[in-house]
């Protein structure tokens with residue numbers, strides 16, 4: 186499953202094509218939504234951002250298109266007026282004078298105003314987005330202290346999309362390693378220094394994974410390992426998927442465990 190950074194990079198690709206430009210033509214494939222095509226055509230596309238695993242495309246008139254790909258939906262970018270040869274149903278097209286972004290097969294699409302956004306059942310359950318500029322270490326630290334999360338293990342809290350949306354399995358292991366904290370501890374048992382370190386690691390690891398195409402390992406070390414000929418998967422992470430291999434930092438062997446059926450990796454030397 187893609188995690189926040191992968192979803193954001195996909196959104197960035199769509200944003201590069203149309204964000205900030207006037208959508209000359211917006212068209213919907215689902216009959217119930219067709220009437221919004223005329224309304225949105227001619228409006229500027231303000232922003233394309235993921236929210237959890239959904240995508241929000243906001244327009245200058247105040248409406249936002251919510252879309253969730255589920256398992257089948259697929260976004261494509263094309264030049265204006267061109268369509269890829271693809272045997273799928275076109276559900277949404279947003280076309281400027283130069284580019285088009287096209288959503289095929291997805292059925293979970295809605296057009297929402299501000300009230301509809303606040304009331305949307307999926308969006309209402311999500312915590313702040315990992316990669317949103319407004320999600321600072323201070324915001325994350327406050328959520329760690331929130332009683333909804335403070336008494337549960339970090340293994341569970343980090344995967345809860347109500348805590349911070351966008352953290353998945355590989356990020357969980359990597360964030361805890363960078364903070365030097367074990368997954369079986371609870372936010373309320375951390376001291377102030379540890380809580381601050383964890384909040385900073387959550388934000389920093391998420392942003393690095395976004396900017397560096399999923400590499401969460403120390404960037405310079407990853408480059409050095411690349412020069413030594415190591416494969417991308419081997420050098421990409423600090424601990425994730427490195428069961429039984431020596432920690433890049435201390436040399437202890439990385440340990441694998443499972444919580445709730447999800448893999449978790451940690452260094453017994455670096456994490457307390």
Ligand SMILES: [Zn+2]
Pocket residue numbers: 432433434435436437452453454455456
């Ligand atoms: Zn270590």
